[in-house]
Amino acid sequence: MLFFRSEERAREWCRERGQPLGPLVSVAQLWALATTWYSTRLQENARRPQPDEMREIFARLGLAGEFWDPRSDRFGPAA
Amino acid sequence: MEFDNQVKLAVYGHFARTGRRPAPDEIAAAVGADGAAVIDAYGRLRAQRVLVLESDGSSILMAPPFSGVPTQHIVEAGGVRYHANCAWDALGVLAALHQPGMVHSRCEQSGEPLHLEVGQDGPAHSDWLFHCLVPAAHWWDDIGFT
Numbered sequence: 001m002l003f004f005r006s007e008e009r010a011r012e013w014c015r016e017r018g019q020p021l022g023p024l025v026s027v028a029q030l031w032a033l034a035t036t037w038y039s040t041r042l043q044e045n046a047r048r049p050q051p052d053e054m055r056e057i058f059a060r061l062g063l064a065g066e067f068w069d070p071r072s073d074r075f076g077p078a079a
Numbered sequence: 080m081e082f083d084n085q086v087k088l089a090v091y092g093h094f095a096r097t098g099r100r101p102a103p104d105e106i107a108a109a110v111g112a113d114g115a116a117v118i119d120a121y122g123r124l125r126a127q128r129v130l131v132l133e134s135d136g137s138s139i140l141m142a143p144p145f146s147g148v149p150t151q152h153i154v155e156a157g158g159v160r161y162h163a164n165c166a167w168d169a170l171g172v173l174a175a176l177h178q179p180g181m182v183h184s185r186c187e188q189s190g191e192p193l194h195l196e197v198g199q200d201g202p203a204h205s206d207w208l209f210h211c212l213v214p215a216a217h218w219w220d221d222i223g224f225t
Contacts, residue, residue, distance in 0.1 A: 004208050009186050010188065019212055027206075028201070035201075038171040041175040
């Protein structure tokens, strides 16, 4: 989960490592993810979003599809 | 409060105050327990994906969004310098602290530095991008790689 200056720089990085280009997320979308995940992290009642919530959160931010589905098995076991 | 939750709050409080990982005996002193009990709690918190530990089982590698070791994602807030585990967590540190601050990182391909100001309501406009390589279903298969 890395920063890139542009889509082209991200494409170059993936190409050089033989990796597929994954989704590119804007800084505004990333802030929404960060606050959703971490805004209660220092509190006694902190909780992380559960898988069904995660799917809804991602979809609300325009991050849809199997890549963002925490229950998807389409990608198989990690290499 | 349940013991594991006390340990978790002590760990996160230490990171928030100091920007660095606590030693088990610092947490033991904070919660009034012995070091062995704290390390046992670390293991349970690892199973809950609250902490990621180094191979010694007692050093905190990650207490997301905080990193226990130096990374290229540096966050400054309230006079404290933090390291984050990834781009997402760099913003996550400020979201957790509820403080404005600065995120310093880099383009992973070109090395161009990123200096992102983040206010109480979020970051200034930026056309930088965040790339996610690992599908969500596999983030915790190897959280270090993710």
